Amino acid sequence: MFVGKYYNSIDSKSRVIVPAKFRLELGGRCIVAKALDKCLTVYPFEQWEKFVNEKLELLPDSNPQARRLKRHFLSSAAECDVDKQGRMKIPQDLAEYAGIDKDLVTIGSNRTIEIWSKENWHEELDEDTGELMNASEIAEGMEQYGF
Template sequence: MFLGTHYQRLDDKGRLILPAKFREELKDGLVLTRGQEHCLTLFSLGEFEAVHEEMRKAPMTKKEARDYLRVFLSGAASETPDKQGRITVPQILRRYAGLDRDIAVIGMGNRAEIWDAPTWERYLSETEGGFAERDDEVIPGIL
């Protein structure tokens, strides 16, 4: 399970050292793709296969579904961490997420997100207040 916030750095070759707590789950490979709010989403291979299987059920006659699949899958990249736990973040994805040097890798349970660290800090400061003050159900049956 992916939990917590981990601050990392991209090297000059666009490589990211995965948080140590994530490496075991990702050692056999992972998929990076575009996420919402201009971050990247990182899936283990098994989780990506499950998500993709659900996506295959989307009606091809629905334009919104085709648009989403095109953007989501056209940027997807399969990576296998090296012995130091590094992966290369493709240029197209670095550009999409505005990744420069300082990175925040945040756990999202079944996946992780990769953010430009200053963008993550801004997003978090803008949304934490609403989270703390929420008094209605956001996720039905859970919270």
């Protein structure tokens, strides 16, 4: 399970350091793809295969929206290796999509990891509290989703 938030940066060779707490579970090989928000999702290889086989493969090829959805995820996906120093190279087109040019935030998202540009991450936060959601929004979401 991936949890936590880490501040980092991308180097001149488009490499990011994978937080030490994420490396073991991530393994040496992973998939990086565009997320729904302006960030990237890093999938452990097995999790990516599960997503493709249990979700994307079930979408009907006869439906134009389903085909576009498949294309969104599959065309943006890149296989990446984590080197011995714990670094992973982010493809240029994915870094541009997420607005990552220097400082970034890596967050655990249960079965995946998200990589955000620091700027995009801070745009997600409430100006007054610096949090993603206030207490009322959290309570409302918990009720809506049956917590």
